[in-house]
Amino acid sequence: MTILQPFKTEIDLKTGVFTPETGIIKRYLSQMRSMFADTDAVERILADEGDRLLYEVYVTKLPEEAGQILHCTTIIHPGKIGSEFHMTKGHYHARREEGEVYLGLSGDGCLVMQTQEGATDVQFMKPGTAAYVPPYWAHRTVNIGEAPFVFFAAWAGDAGHDYGTIERDGFRKLIVDAGGRVEVTDNPKYR
Numbered sequence: 001m002t003i004l005q006p007f008k009t010e011i012d013l014k015t016g017v018f019t020p021e022t023g024i025i026k027r028y029l030s031q032m033r034s035m036f037a038d039t040d041a042v043e044r045i046l047a048d049e050g051d052r053l054l055y056e057v058y059v060t061k062l063p064e065e066a067g068q069i070l071h072c073t074t075i076i077h078p079g080k081i082g083s084e085f086h087m088t089k090g091h092y093h094a095r096r097e098e099g100e101v102y103l104g105l106s107g108d109g110c111l112v113m114q115t116q117e118g119a120t121d122v123q124f125m126k127p128g129t130a131a132y133v134p135p136y137w138a139h140r141t142v143n144i145g146e147a148p149f150v151f152f153a154a155w156a157g158d159a160g161h162d163y164g165t166i167e168r169d170g171f172r173k174l175i176v177d178a179g180g181r182v183e184v185t186d187n188p189k190y191r
């Protein structure tokens with residue numbers, strides 16, 4: 001395995017910005033067209049206001065190998081697509097036996113999880129919440145507030161990401177705004 005020099009990163013706890021910046025991933029609505037339940041709302045937004053930046057991920061550049069601990073911050077911008085709050089794509093780890101830890105830094109969010117056996121779970125997160133994603137659970141985060149939802153994550157270097165299963169099946173639960181109240185509902189399109 002790669003032998004590295006120790007290093008540190010300064011994280012702005014409010015914005016999630018990494019210094020020094022070693023990489024940033026930006027996810028736009030156009031890249032998640034079929035992931036929101038209200039696909040008419042998606043197409044309307046894309047036509048009327050153009051593409052929308054949903055979330056950003058500040059990453060540390062580390063080798064994706066066993067023994068390394070990858071870490072990053074995710075910033076989900078506030079907003080909704082129809083009644084569904086902005087969210088990440090969500091994924092299983094390619095190596096299902098690898099878990100992950102999240103730490104809420106700013107804003108309000110929730111962590112939606114499920115297993116391939118049909119279990120579901122939702123953990124609400126605020127600054128200071130450490131949430132655990134056990135092995136075998138797919139995970140997606142959602143911004144349920146009016147400010148950016150920012151959290152830190154750390155996971156095994158060899159975990160890998162399986163986005164395909166979620167792209168195909170979706171999540172069983174949706175997080176929606178029901179007239180000013182945050183509600184967890186069943187996804188009518190879950191396969």
Ligand code: S6P
Nearest residue numbers: 057072074088089090091153155
């Ligand atoms: C990685 C970890 C997070 C997400 C990030 C974006 O294992 O769970 O860093 O990558 O929150 O979500 P996604 O689903 O687009 O990777």
Ligand code: ZN
Nearest residue numbers: 093100139155
């Ligand atoms: Zn993960």
